Amino acid sequence: MATAAAYAVGVGPGDPELLTRKGERILRGADVILAPVARIGEPSVALDAVRELLDPERQEIITHLFPMTADPGRLAESWQGAADLIAQRVRAGKQVAFITIGDPLLYSTSIYLLRTLGEAHPDIPVEIVPGISSINTAAAAAAIPLAESEERVAIIPATAGMDKIMEALVRNETVVLLKVKPVYGELLDLLQQSGRLGNTVFVERAGSPRQKILRGAEQLAGHAPDYLSLMIVSSPHPA
Amino acid sequence: MATAAAYAVGVGPGDPELLTRKGERILRGADVILAPVARIGEPSVALDAVRELLDPERQEIITHLFPMTADPGRLAESWQGAADLIAQRVRAGKQVAFITIGDPLLYSTSIYLLRTLGEAHPDIPVEIVPGISSINTAAAAAAIPLAESEERVAIIPATAGMDKIMEALVRNETVVLLKVKPVYGELLDLLQQSGRLGNTVFVERAGSPRQKILRGAEQLAGHAPDYLSLMIVSSPHPA
Numbered sequence: 001m002a003t004a005a006a007y008a009v010g011v012g013p014g015d016p017e018l019l020t021r022k023g024e025r026i027l028r029g030a031d032v033i034l035a036p037v038a039r040i041g042e043p044s045v046a047l048d049a050v051r052e053l054l055d056p057e058r059q060e061i062i063t064h065l066f067p068m069t070a071d072p073g074r075l076a077e078s079w080q081g082a083a084d085l086i087a088q089r090v091r092a093g094k095q096v097a098f099i100t101i102g103d104p105l106l107y108s109t110s111i112y113l114l115r116t117l118g119e120a121h122p123d124i125p126v127e128i129v130p131g132i133s134s135i136n137t138a139a140a141a142a143a144i145p146l147a148e149s150e151e152r153v154a155i156i157p158a159t160a161g162m163d164k165i166m167e168a169l170v171r172n173e174t175v176v177l178l179k180v181k182p183v184y185g186e187l188l189d190l191l192q193q194s195g196r197l198g199n200t201v202f203v204e205r206a207g208s209p210r211q212k213i214l215r216g217a218e219q220l221a222g223h224a225p226d227y228l229s230l231m232i233v234s235s236p237h238p239a
Numbered sequence: 240m241a242t243a244a245a246y247a248v249g250v251g252p253g254d255p256e257l258l259t260r261k262g263e264r265i266l267r268g269a270d271v272i273l274a275p276v277a278r279i280g281e282p283s284v285a286l287d288a289v290r291e292l293l294d295p296e297r298q299e300i301i302t303h304l305f306p307m308t309a310d311p312g313r314l315a316e317s318w319q320g321a322a323d324l325i326a327q328r329v330r331a332g333k334q335v336a337f338i339t340i341g342d343p344l345l346y347s348t349s350i351y352l353l354r355t356l357g358e359a360h361p362d363i364p365v366e367i368v369p370g371i372s373s374i375n376t377a378a379a380a381a382a383i384p385l386a387e388s389e390e391r392v393a394i395i396p397a398t399a400g401m402d403k404i405m406e407a408l409v410r411n412e413t414v415v416l417l418k419v420k421p422v423y424g425e426l427l428d429l430l431q432q433s434g435r436l437g438n439t440v441f442v443e444r445a446g447s448p449r450q451k452i453l454r455g456a457e458q459l460a461g462h463a464p465d466y467l468s469l470m471i472v473s474s475p476h477p478a
């Protein structure tokens with residue numbers, strides 16, 4: 001890391017060991033770490049995942065509020081603030097790493113931040129370091145293949161609508177449903193009616209000490225899911 | 240790693256730095272490393288990615304032939320041979336890591352090997368360690384978001400058929416096409432006709448020193464793709 005630059009680092013699902021070696025090198029070498037928080041005073045999941053690698057004596061560690069709001073003005077302001085902060089420090093010769101849970105380009109705050117940074121400060125060099133997503137982590141934890149041979153995989157936030165989920169179930173061998181919490185009951189009904197509940201695995205907080213893996217109608221029906229939950233719906237394979 | 244066990248370790252796309260810290264710990268601590276090769280005498284891409292971490296004086300490094308054949312009998316025999324080899328060494332008290340490029344559960348030889356091992360030797364404890372897939376690596380290299388908000392992503396081996404690809408393009412904001420080499424010309428025609436070629440990024444050998452990123456009709460049309468190539472087809476986003 002000779003020249004000053006910004007790095008978007010995916011830290012993986014939360015387990016510090018699921019960070020890549022490259023992510024570790026960049027975070028240890030960075031002058032500034034920028035971590036997102038959804039609410040003031042709340043811990044940053046991404047920061048907690050890498051805290052053991054950081055040195056608060058030497059590194060500037062900033063938590064920046066990316067509010068969970070539908071107000072586009074407030075969101076844009078928050079991204080702009082973070083982009084300015086990054087650009088200012090890179091121009092001062094510093095290595096700046098902004099971290100997010102999972103992968104920086106798959107349903108991540110990083111996408112908006114990268115876009116704002118590119119638009120507002122196109123001179124700032126940026127490198128993106130991929131991270132292990134919750135999908136690969138959940139599949140590994142549950143030992144469920146995501147796809148083999150010529151199979152198709154669809155990834156859908158469950159909040160996108162039951163019609164879209166139904167379509168995806170028909171057309172793909174594996175469907176990964178993210179953000180299942182807000183529509184959990186509806187989802188279980190849909191999976192039951194389409195005969196896929198028996199091929200569904202539910203994974204909560206994949207890769208964390210609080211990880212839960214549930215299978216089958218009975219386990220799934222009795223559960224109140226967490227915010228960080230997903231489902232992998234497989235097709236039955238010939239033995 | 241107290242008790243003997245088998246580990247399926249995804250080593251990532253080929254860049255040794257894109258291995259996880261957990262993968263590194265397991266590979267350094269393993270007594271036996273089993274790496275797949277597609278042809279006798281050929282190097283193992285997975286083994287090359289982690290070779291700098293291994294100690295051939297202390298560790299047994301085995302390359303096992305998983306032939307690229309459609310003959311189910313020959314394939315089953317190869318998986319059975321690997322599963323037996325792993326089970327035998329774990330029973331002798333050894334830590335055995337079998338490695339594959341990318342993620343062990345996403346279009347990987349590991350899936351078949353894990354299945355055979357589970358069927359033939361259900362007593363052998365197995366842990367799966369997720370790896371960075373070529374998809375996340377390609378997206379990071381090309382700085383292309385895979386999905387945000389409620390967008391859908393489809394992953395399809397391009398050899399699955401043009402009709403399935405067309406369907407996926409209609410129903411998903413992002414479509415990732417794998418194994419594009421055998422149908423490259425046909426694919427370009429389809430993307431051109433459906434007006435999506437302008438939103439297509441082609442990535443070859445993502446995360447390796449020989450990585451190539453191509454965009455736009457002209458660059459794509461003039462290229463002869465490599466075996467390890469994929470395309471990310473995005474939807475145009477409102478600015």
